[in-house]
Amino acid sequence: MTKPLTRVRKKGAVVLLALFCGQGATVLPAQAQSILRIGAIPDQNPERLNRRYGQLATELSDQLKVPVRYVPVSNYPAAVSAFRTGSLDLVWFGGLTGIQARLQTPGAQVLAQRAIDANFNSVFIANTSAGLQPISSIDGLKALNGKRFTFGSESSTSGRLMPQHFLAQAGVTPKQFAGGQAGFSGSHDATIALVQSGSYQAGALSEPVWNVAVKNGKVDPNKVKVIWKTPSFGNYHWVVRPNLDQRFGKGFTTKLQKAILGLAPTNERQKNILELFAAQRFVPAQESQYQPIEEVGRQLGKIR
Amino acid sequence: MNRLKPAAPLLTLLPAMALVPVLIVTWTGLHGGGLSIWQQFLLGALHPSLEPDLLQAVWHGLGVTMATALLSWSLSLLFGVLLGSACADVVWRSWSLPTWPATGLRRGLAIPRAVHELVWGLLLLQVFGLHPYVAVAAIAIPYSALVARIWRDHLDSADHRPLDALISAGVHPVSALMTALNPGMGTVLMSYGGYRLECALRSATLLGVFGLGGLGTELQLTLQSLQFRELWTGLWVLAAVMLILEQLLRFWRERSGVGVHGQRRILLFGTLAIVLGVIGTFWLRHIVPDQFSGLSWIGMEVPSWTQLNAAATELPWLRMILETLGLTVLAAGIAIGLPPLALLLWPSPRWHRCCSMFWACMRWIPPPLMVLLLLLSNRPSLAIGALAIGLHNSGVMGRLLLEGLQQQSDLRQEALRAMGSSERISWLYGLLSPQSPSYLAYGAYRSDVILRETVVVGVIGGSGLGWQLLESLSSFHWAAVVLVLCCYCALTISGESLSDRCRSLWLQS
Structure with missing residues (x-):
């Protein structure tokens, strides 16, 4: 009885050893290929993100003659860190995340933005039962004192940073909301849903997302309405890593910028891409446009 | 003198007292404002989205999730058992060594366990960049520490009389430990280890942080954008996978006998865990081939x-x-x-x-x-x-x-x-x-x-x-x-x- 068992064990040991060796060998780094990796902050539903960046990757690959991959990072700070560590080469960042990424990656450049990104707005919305009247000046935000209030995602420029900034200008800090703190719904759509349900009495989100939700009939105008539209600020932009010219040949960054700026609704695929970005064209962007956001970010401790 | 001790079932039921304040607060805050969204959510269950693009994405995500879960599960069992044995007092005592290193190691293992895998992921990302193996490590580190704790607790609370008898009869500690503790610990490994696989599957939400996609990411992003029909597609797939896994594990447990037969099954389970880990590795490399660029230390600012x-x-x-x-x-x-x-x-x-x-x-x-x-x-x-x-x-x-x-x-x-x-x-x-x-x-x-x-x-x-x-x-x-x-x-x-x-x-x- 013992003999076959020992044999089984011995055989087992050899097999295990072989497997360990095999597993060890596969951990060795594979060869580095020159692939242009594009990414984005996760501010849309995944299916739209996949279509948007999948088509863009194909388009850029055809134009630039290099392999392009979309890497779907699902977390704002992860996208920033992936850009810093060189795992992403070209990223569609929001205002705040773009500045964080550029500050952490010396030499990173702003390539382009959409026309609306130069003058982006947030809206403050309120549940009709909260008794909040439309606000005409920034001081009117004082009415939110003591209400249940929610932002969107922690790193969102239009769903958190700028609304918190305007609230601070009116003298309202998150501590003054009901419960001593603001909620963080995680996304613009969740903010609409939670304010519409009445769980939160008011919230702030990106104006384009609000407009789309209204257009698609996802908003009940009897339950939730806009009480204030913020002054405009700079938002989304393409940011590119500094070392692309070394990796893909001289002048690659310029070619990449031309390819993005050159996207036009004349060609079927390019038209699709622009539609998915809700843009007519991409336009050049200046770093200086984002200076005000950087200052706000520093004031509120989101940029260190 | 007899100390006053509460009855064991009372201790088990007593924590339910937490329901009282929670339900009171929940009851007073209840309102019907979200009913229409609840309705949309529930209707989504009946009509999950069946768009070909989405199904393809979910299918791909399922593959990534399964592959990572298998690999990280296999690693966490392996390291968990090794670390758990290393911090069990009984193991050190078998060699007649002092037990303080075991205590020290045990306290040290609380650190990897205290940190959520999402946070592990974000921290490792800072120093290694996006890499599938880093994602696997982020899941495997806290899980290994958890398995280690459970393994150690079971080792130390097992019946040590057979072990002591073997040791005092002059048997080598390794053989003595294997012989005396194997049967009981094998059952623990199979029942708890099997269950960990389900955990590894569910926790693979983390993969999105590493740009690997996966089912969890699909669920997270569809939830954020309140696309309930798309959300349900992912949920139903997750349900199916969990159900199949559960049935397989039950089948395995019911068939595992006692005695020599049981021993062999335990050995087989161990081998299977490792084989599945290797399969996971190759599967992952097959699904996301071009994300396996070199793994190097990038470094970050230390406060x-x-x-x-x-x-x-x-x-x-x-x-x-x-x-x-x-x-x-x-x-x-x-x-x-x-x-x-x-x-x-x-x-x-x-x-x-x-x-x-x-x-x-x-x-x-x-x-x-x-x-x-x-x-x-x-x-x-x-x-x-x-x-x-x-x-x-x-x-x-x-x-x-x-x-x-x-x-x-x-x-x-x-x-x-x-x-x-x-x-x-x-x-x-x-x-x-x-x-x-x-x-x-x-x-x-x-x-x-x-x-x-x-x-x-x-x-x-x-x-x-x-x-x-x-x-x-x-x-x-x-x-x-x-x-x-x-x-x-x-x-x-x-x-x-x-x-x-x-x-x-x-x-x-």
């Missing part, structure tokens, strides 16, 4: 002493710690107390099957979804967060409890019933009572997990250490991150020593 000092003074530590503790205690109370209470209500097999299905649902719904659904018809409060986390984890505890009860002989219950006890009392003292010590031990591990999971409920209003951790991570404020993580470690270590002490005081004679 200076002055920065740490500044961060220590700027944050409201006491309030954050109290909120986190409150949330953890309430959620753990619900998670531990609800399953035995539910089973006690009506001790019949049919009701128990209903409970089992309810718990499967609770495990299946991801906590962020649960929080959002609860919050849609309630005011934001700590109670909502506690209820969501508690319900999710009660699914896990319920499963472990039922499994334990089924493996136990019902002779005591029969005896009590024969003496005229009612159905309920005989169940309570005949079945639940002997099961209580090991159930409460699992409850203690679960509290660890719950403490980590408080990270996910920022939506109820930025509260506690968990939200502060995410906020500091998204501000790249490393000094605050370090301090919050230190708090988590301190809480985990004190929780562990508290639960160890309670157990030795109340549950062991």
Whole structure:
């Protein structure tokens, strides 16, 4: 009885050893290929993100003659860190995340933005039962004192940073909301849903997302309405890593910028891409446009 | 002198007291404003989206999730068993060595366990960049530490008489340990190890952080954009996978015999775990081939002493710690107390099957979804967060409890019933009572997990250490991150020593 068992064990040991060796060998780094990796902050539903960046990757690959991959990072700070560590080469960042990424990656450049990104707005919305009247000046935000209030995602420029900034200008800090703190719904759509349900009495989100939700009939105008539209600020932009010219040949960054700026609704695929970005064209962007956001970010401790 | 000791089933049921304040707060905050969204959510269950693009994405995500789960599960079992053995007193004693290194290692292992896998992911990402193996490591590190703790507890609380006899007869410690402890530990490995695979599957949400996609990411992003029909596609697929896995594990357990046959099966299980790990590795390399670029240390800024000092003074530590503790205690109370209470209500097999299905649902719904659904018809409060986390984890505890009860002989219950006890009392003292010590031990591990999971409920209003951790991570404020993580470690270590002490005081004679 013992003999076959020992044999089984011995055989087992050899097999295990072989497997360990095999597993060890596969951990060795594979060869580095020159692939242009594009990414984005996760501010849309995944299916739209996949279509948007999948088509863009194909388009850029055809134009630039290099392999392009979309890497779907699902977390704002992860996208920033992936850009810093060189795992992403070209990223569609929001205002705040773009500045964080550029500050952490010396030499990173702003390539382009959409026309609306130069003058982006947030809206403050309120549940009709909260008794909040439309606000005409920034001081009117004082009415939110003591209400249940929610932002969107922690790193969102239009769903958190700028609304918190305007609230601070009116003298309202998150501590003054009901419960001593603001909620963080995680996304613009969740903010609409939670304010519409009445769980939160008011919230702030990106104006384009609000407009789309209204257009698609996802908003009940009897339950939730806009009480204030913020002054405009700079938002989304393409940011590119500094070392692309070394990796893909001289002048690659310029070619990449031309390819993005050159996207036009004349060609079927390019038209699709622009539609998915809700843009007519991409336009050049200046770093200086984002200076005000950087200052706000520093004031509120989101940029260190 | 006899010390006053509470009865074991009482200790098991007592945590359910947490339901009282939570339900009162929930009841007073209830409103119907979110009904239309609830309706959309439920309708989505009947009409999940079947778009070819989405199905393809879900299929791909499923592959990535399975491959990573297999690999990280295999690694965590392997390292968990090794580390767990290394920090068990009984192992050191077998070589007649002092046991303080084991104690030291045990305390040290609280650190990887105290940090949520999402946070591990974000930290490792800082120094290694996006790489599939880094994602695997982020899951495997806390899981190994968890398996190690359970392995060590079972090793140390096993019956040591056969071992002592073998050692004193001059048998080599390795052979003695293998021979004396193998049968009991094999069962632990198979039952708990099998269950960890399900955990690894569910926790693969983290993969999105590494740009690998995966089912969890699909669920997270569809939830964020409230695309319920797309969300349901992912949920149904997850349900199917969990169900198949459960059936396979049950089949395996039922077929595993005793004695030599059982031994061989345990050996086979170990081999299978490793083989599945290797399969996971190749599968992953096959699915996402071009993300396997070289793995290199990138490095990051380390916060200076002055920065740490500044961060220590700027944050409201006491309030954050109290909120986190409150949330953890309430959620753990619900998670531990609800399953035995539910089973006690009506001790019949049919009701128990209903409970089992309810718990499967609770495990299946991801906590962020649960929080959002609860919050849609309630005011934001700590109670909502506690209820969501508690319900999710009660699914896990319920499963472990039922499994334990089924493996136990019902002779005591029969005896009590024969003496005229009612159905309920005989169940309570005949079945639940002997099961209580090991159930409460699992409850203690679960509290660890719950403490980590408080990270996910920022939506109820930025509260506690968990939200502060995410906020500091998204501000790249490393000094605050370090301090919050230190708090988590301190809480985990004190929780562990508290639960160890309670157990030795109340549950062991």
